[in-house]
Amino acid sequence: MYTSDSYICFASKENGCCNVIIPLREVISIEKMEDTSLLPNPIIVSIRSKMAFQFIELKDRDTLVENLLQRLKEVNSSNPVHCNNLQNKNQNTPAFGSTCVLRDGEPACPGTEASQSKERSECGRESSYLLNAEALRSDFHQSGMAGLDFGKSREQIKESLWDDHFVEYGRTVCMFRTEKIRKLVAMGIPESLRGKLWLLFSDAVTDLTSHPGYYVHLVEASMGKCCMATEEIERDLHRSLPEHPAFQSETGIAALRRVLTAYAHRNPKIGYCQSMNILTSVLLLYAKEEEAFWLLVAVCERMLPDYFNHRVIGAQVDQSVFEELIKEQLPELAEHMKDLTTLASISLSWFLTLFLSIMPLESAVNVVDCFFYDGIKAIFQLGLAILEANAVDLCNSKDDGQALMILSRFLEHVKNEESPLPPIGNHHAFFSDDQESSPVTEIANLIHDSYEKFGDHSVAQIEHMRYKHRIRVLQSHEDTTKQNVLRVVIPDVSILPEDLEELYDLFKREHLIRCYWETTSPVVERHDPSRPYAEQYRIDAQQFANLYRLVSPWTCGEHTDILAQRTFRLLDENMDHLVEFKGFASCLDVMYNGEMSEKIKLLYKLHIPPALTENERDSQSPLKNPLLSTSRPLVIGKTNGDAVDYQKQLKQMLKDLAKEKDTKTEKELPKMSQREFIQFCKTLYSMFHEDPEENDLYQAIATVTTLLLQIGEVGQRSISLGSGSDEFTEDLQPEASASDQDTVFTDTVKTPQKDSQPSPVTAGDWTVSFEHILASLLTEQSLVNFFEKPLELKPKLENAKLNQYSLKTNGMSCQSRGEHTKLNAQM
Numbered sequence: 001m002y003t004s005d006s007y008i009c010f011a012s013k014e015n016g017c018c019n020v021i022i023p024l025r026e027v028i029s030i031e032k033m034e035d036t037s038l039l040p041n042p043i044i045v046s047i048r049s050k051m052a053f054q055f056i057e058l059k060d061r062d063t064l065v066e067n068l069l070q071r072l073k074e075v076n077s078s079n080p081v082h083c084n085n086l087q088n089k090n091q092n093t094p095a096f097g098s099t100c101v102l103r104d105g106e107p108a109c110p111g112t113e114a115s116q117s118k119e120r121s122e123c124g125r126e127s128s129y130l131l132n133a134e135a136l137r138s139d140f141h142q143s144g145m146a147g148l149d150f151g152k153s154r155e156q157i158k159e160s161l162w163d164d165h166f167v168e169y170g171r172t173v174c175m176f177r178t179e180k181i182r183k184l185v186a187m188g189i190p191e192s193l194r195g196k197l198w199l200l201f202s203d204a205v206t207d208l209t210s211h212p213g214y215y216v217h218l219v220e221a222s223m224g225k226c227c228m229a230t231e232e233i234e235r236d237l238h239r240s241l242p243e244h245p246a247f248q249s250e251t252g253i254a255a256l257r258r259v260l261t262a263y264a265h266r267n268p269k270i271g272y273c274q275s276m277n278i279l280t281s282v283l284l285l286y287a288k289e290e291e292a293f294w295l296l297v298a299v300c301e302r303m304l305p306d307y308f309n310h311r312v313i314g315a316q317v318d319q320s321v322f323e324e325l326i327k328e329q330l331p332e333l334a335e336h337m338k339d340l341t342t343l344a345s346i347s348l349s350w351f352l353t354l355f356l357s358i359m360p361l362e363s364a365v366n367v368v369d370c371f372f373y374d375g376i377k378a379i380f381q382l383g384l385a386i387l388e389a390n391a392v393d394l395c396n397s398k399d400d401g402q403a404l405m406i407l408s409r410f411l412e413h414v415k416n417e418e419s420p421l422p423p424i425g426n427h428h429a430f431f432s433d434d435q436e437s438s439p440v441t442e443i444a445n446l447i448h449d450s451y452e453k454f455g456d457h458s459v460a461q462i463e464h465m466r467y468k469h470r471i472r473v474l475q476s477h478e479d480t481t482k483q484n485v486l487r488v489v490i491p492d493v494s495i496l497p498e499d500l501e502e503l504y505d506l507f508k509r510e511h512l513i514r515c516y517w518e519t520t521s522p523v524v525e526r527h528d529p530s531r532p533y534a535e536q537y538r539i540d541a542q543q544f545a546n547l548y549r550l551v552s553p554w555t556c557g558e559h560t561d562i563l564a565q566r567t568f569r570l571l572d573e574n575m576d577h578l579v580e581f582k583g584f585a586s587c588l589d590v591m592y593n594g595e596m597s598e599k600i601k602l603l604y605k606l607h608i609p610p611a612l613t614e615n616e617r618d619s620q621s622p623l624k625n626p627l628l629s630t631s632r633p634l635v636i637g638k639t640n641g642d643a644v645d646y647q648k649q650l651k652q653m654l655k656d657l658a659k660e661k662d663t664k665t666e667k668e669l670p671k672m673s674q675r676e677f678i679q680f681c682k683t684l685y686s687m688f689h690e691d692p693e694e695n696d697l698y699q700a701i702a703t704v705t706t707l708l709l710q711i712g713e714v715g716q717r718s719i720s721l722g723s724g725s726d727e728f729t730e731d732l733q734p735e736a737s738a739s740d741q742d743t744v745f746t747d748t749v750k751t752p753q754k755d756s757q758p759s760p761v762t763a764g765d766w767t768v769s770f771e772h773i774l775a776s777l778l779t780e781q782s783l784v785n786f787f788e789k790p791l792e793l794k795p796k797l798e799n800a801k802l803n804q805y806s807l808k809t810n811g812m813s814c815q816s817r818g819e820h821t822k823l824n825a826q827m
Contacts, residue, residue: 001055003064005071008045010055019177022047023206024075026174030068032061047174131216132255132289135195140246154418158190173200185373186447188366191420195287201372202298208291215290219258222265229264229271233257240277241361247281255284259293263300270300273308275352282356282365303375307352313473315351318376319344320469321462322351322383329384329454336395337403346404347383354379358411362419363443370447377462378450385450386410389441413438414446482508484533489582493589495793500585502797506551507581509804510543538578544568547584550800553591553791556686563683566611588793596787597774601669604770607680608670672773674712674766680773681705693782700780707776712766 002009008027010020026047033042033054041061046052058064132139161184169176189197199205237253246252259280264271279299283292300307306314323344327334334340349357354371356364370378387394390410397403482504490497539547548564549555556563571583590602605611672680681701688697777783 001058003068003071006075008068010053017178020053020174021177021203022053022174023203024068024072025206025210026172027072030065030072032065049172049174051170051174053174131219131258132251132284135284135286135288136246136252136255137191137285139251140244140249155190155192155420158184158187159192162190162193171200173203173205175200182373182451185369186451187444188416188418189369191286194365194369195291198283198287198295198368198372199291202295202303204291204294204298207297208294211294215262215293218262218265218293222261223258225265227264229268230261232272232274233260233264233277236274236277240281241285244281244285244361246285252281252284255289255292256281259284259289259296262293263296266297267301270308273312275349275357276300276308278353278356282361282368286365303371304351311477312352313470313477315348316473317466317470318351318380319348320473321465322347322380324465324469325380325384325454325457326387330387330391333387333391333394342400342403343387346407350383351376351379355382355411358408359414359443360412360416362416362421363414366416366443366447375459377455377457377459380457380462381450381454382447384454385446388453389446389449409438410441414441414443416443418444481533481536485536485581488534489585492582493585494593495585495589499793499797502801503551503585503588503793504581506547506797506800506804507539507584508537510547511537511539513805514539514543534582535580538580539584540577540579541565541568544571544579544584546804547800550804551588551793551796553796554687556683557689559683559686563606566606569613570605570611592791592793596778596784599787600774600777601770603680603683604669604672604773607676607683608672612676612679669770671767671769677708677712677766677768688786691786693786696782697786700782704776704780704783707779708768708772711772711776712768715768716766 002011006024008022008024010018010022012018022045026049028046028048029044031044031046033039033044035041039054039056041058042054042056043058043061043065044052044054165181165184166175169178169181175181199208234257237257238247240256241247244252247256256277260272260276263276276296280292280296283295287295304314306312306317323340326340326343337343354364355367359367367378367382370382386407390406393406394403397406482501485504486497486500490500493500495503545561545564545568548567549560552560552564554560554563567587568579571579571587573583587602590598594602684701685698688694688701691697777787
C-alpha cells in the first residue's frame with residue numbers, strides 16, 4: 001500500500017496481478033475496524049460511488065489512518081464545491097452489496113459487482129464561445145469501406161468484453177487494474193469507449209470534476225489575445241491532422257484553437273510547443289472539448305513532464321534512457337551501431353507525438369491507448385519492438401539516412417485491420433505510394449510483442465533510469481549554457497578565458513547557495529532557461545555584495561559594502577534589482593584591466609545617481625575634515641627640496657580640458673555636486689588604507705582634493721557674479737589670462753546641449769566635472785602608479801573558491817545572532 005498527498009494506491013506483490021488507485025477526492029471516509037485473527041489491523045476506505053475497500057495487515061495502522069484523515073481533510077477543504085456536488089449525487093447512486101478486501105502486500109482476488117456513476121456536475125456559466133459538447137468523431141463519422149461490417153463486429157465484441165470487465169472490476173478511476181485489463185487495452189480500446197477510458201486511466205476525470213467552469217473561464221480570458229504562443233498556434237492549426245475531415249472544417253479548427261490557447265494561458269511556462277497540436281487533435285476526436293483540455297493537462301504536466309518546454313529536457317532524458325535500454329535488450333544492434341544517438345534522434349518524434357505523426361492514425365491511437373494505461377513504459381517497449389523487427393536491415397544499413405528510411409517505411413506500413421474506420425493517410429509520411437512496397441505489420445501484433453518481449457521493466461525501474469540520466473542531461477545543458485555565456489562575454493573583456501570560466505562558476509554557485517540556504521527566497525524563480533544564455537542566472541544585491549567582497553580589488557574595509565551597493569545599483573540598469581553575469585564580469589574587467597581613465601570614470605559613476613542615492617547616509621571613513629579645507633597652500637614642498645607650482649599645473653590642465661571638449665563626441669557625464677565629491681574622496685581615501693605607499697597616497701589625494709574644491713568654488717562664484725567679473729579671474733593666479741579661465745569655467749556651468757545628459761545640480765551650486773577630477777589625479781604620480789599597477793584576478797578567485805561557503809555560513813550565523821539579540825531586547 002502506498003499513499004501520497006492525493007492518492008491511496010495498492011499494488012500486489014505479484015507484479016501485475018492487481019493494482020488499485022483511489023483519489024482522495026473520491027473518498028468519503030477512512031475507518032479502523034475491529035482487529036481479528038482473520039482480518040488483522042483492518043481499515044475500510046469508502047468512496048463516493050458506494051464502494052468500499054478493506055485493507056488488512058497494515059503496519060503502524062493508527063499513524064497511517066491519522067495521516068490519511070488529515071490529508072483527506074485538506075483535500076476536501078481545498079475544493080468544497082466538488083465535495084458538495086458529489087455528496088448530492090450520492091443520493092441517487094445505487095448501493096454496492098459487498099466490500100473488497102485487500103491484504104497489504106498480498107495478491108487480491110476481487111469478485112465484487114460494481115456499478116459506479118460517471119456523471120459530473122455541469123457548470124452553469126454561459127460562454128460567448130460555443131464549445132463542442134461531443135467528441136469530433138461523432139460529428140465527422142467517416143463513411144465505411146469494404147470490410148466495415150467486419151470492423152463493426154470486432155468493435156461489438158470488444159465492447160462486450162469491456163462491459164463484462166466493468167461489471168466484475170468496476171468502471172471508475174478506482175477500478176481493479178489487472179492483467180486482464182492490460183490485455184484488453186493492448187487489443188485496442190473500442191472507439192465508443194476510448195475517450196472515457198483515457199480520462200479514467202490518466203485520472204484527468206478527477207481534474208475535470210473538481211474544476212467546474214475552469215475551462216470556460218480560460219477560454220473567455222485567453223481568446224482574442226495576441227502573443228507569441230497564439231501566433232505559433234495559428235501557424236500550426238491547419239497542419240494538425242489535415243487529412244481528417246474534422247480538421248478540414250472550422251468546427252474542428254476552432255475547437256483546436258480554443259484548447260491550445262486556453263492551455264497556453266493556463267501554463268505560460270510551457271505555452272505552446274510543436275507536437276502539442278497533433279496530440280490535441282487526436283484528443284478532440286475522442287473526447288469532448290473540455291475533456292480534451294484536461295487530457296492535455298495530464299499529458300503535459302504529469303505523464304510527460306518537461307517534454308513540452310523550451311529545452312525539452314524530459315524528451316532528452318527519455319532518449320538517454322532509450323539508448324540504455326537498446327544496449328541492454330538489443331546488444332547485437334547496439335554493437336553494430338556504435339553511435340546510438342542516431343537511433344535516439346530518429347525516435348525523438350516517437351516520444352513527442354506518441355507515434356501519431358509517423359504511423360497511420362487508426363494504428364497510432366492503439367499506441368495512445370497503451371500510453372494512457374501504462375505511461376511512458378508503453379512507448380519504450382514499443383520502440384524496442386520496432387527496432388527488433390528491423391534489426392537485420394538496420395545492421396546492414398550504410399549510414400544514418402538509410403536507417404531513417406528503413407524505420408520510416410516500416411512505421412508507415414503498420415496497419416490496424418480491425419479498425420472500423422477507413423485508413424487515413426499520414427501527411428508526415430516520408431514516402432509516397434510509388435515507393436518500394438513493404439510488408440504490412442499489424443499494430444495489435446506489434447503491441448503484443450512489445451509486452452511479451454520488453455514489458456518486464458517496472459515503472460519504478462524506468463523512473464530510476466530517468467533520475468540517473470536526468471543528471472547527465474542537465475549537466476550537459478549547463479555546460480552548453482556556460483560555453484555560450486563565455487562566448488558572448490570573452491570578446492568584450494580582457495580577463496583570461498580560464499579566469500572568466502572560474503568567475504562564472506562563482507557567480508552561478510552564489511545563485512545556488514542562496515537557493516539552498518533560503519528555501520523561501522524567490523531566487524529559484526530567477527533561473528529562466530527560456531531567457532538568452534547570458535541572462536539565465538541573475539543575482540540580487542546581497543549575493544552581489546558577497547561576490548564583490550570575494551573578488552573585487554577595490555576593498556575599502558567597512559566602506560566595501562557601501563561601494564558594493566553602489567556598484568550593484570549602477571549595473572542594475574533596468575531597475576529589476578537583479579544583475580546578470582555579463583554586467584558583473586565587465587565591471588570587474590574595468591577594475592582589474594582598465595586604463596586609469598576607465599577606472600576613474602567607473603569610480604566617478606559610483607558617486608553620482610543612480611549609484612549614489614539621495615537618502616544614503618554618509619559612510620564612515622578615515623578621511624578627516626581638515627583634508628577638505630580650501631585654505632591649504634597650492635605650492636607644496638617636496639622631500640628633495642624642489643617645489644611644484646600647482647597653480648601652473650592647474651592652468652595647463654584647464655587649457656587641455658578646453659581643447660578636449662572641442663573634439664569630444666562621447667556623451668558627457670553629469671557633473672558632481674559637493675556632497676557627491678566628498679563621498680568620492682572618502683572612497684579614494686579608504687582604498688589607499690594599508691597600501692605600501694599609503695603616506696604618499698594620502699598626501700597626493702589631499703593635494704588633489706584641495707585643488708578640486710577650489711575649482712568647484714570658482715565655478716560656483718562665476719555663476720553668482722557672472723563669468724566676466726574681476727573677482728572670478730582673481731580666484732586663480734593673477735597672471736592667468738581671463739580668456740583661458742573663461743573657456744573652461746564657462747563650459748563648466750553652461751546650459752547642457754540637447755544631446756547631453758542634464759546635470760542634477762541647479763544653477764549656483766558647487767560642481768566639478770569628471771574631466772576636472774581625472775586631470776587633477778593625473779598630476780600626482782603616486783596616484784597614477786596606484787591606478788595603473790597590474791592586478792591579478794587569479795589569486796582572488798582561488799581564495800574565493802575556498803571562502804565562498806564559509807562567508808555564507810558566517811553571514812547566517814551573524815544573522816541568527818542579530819535576530820537572537822533583537823528578540824532578547826524585545827523581551
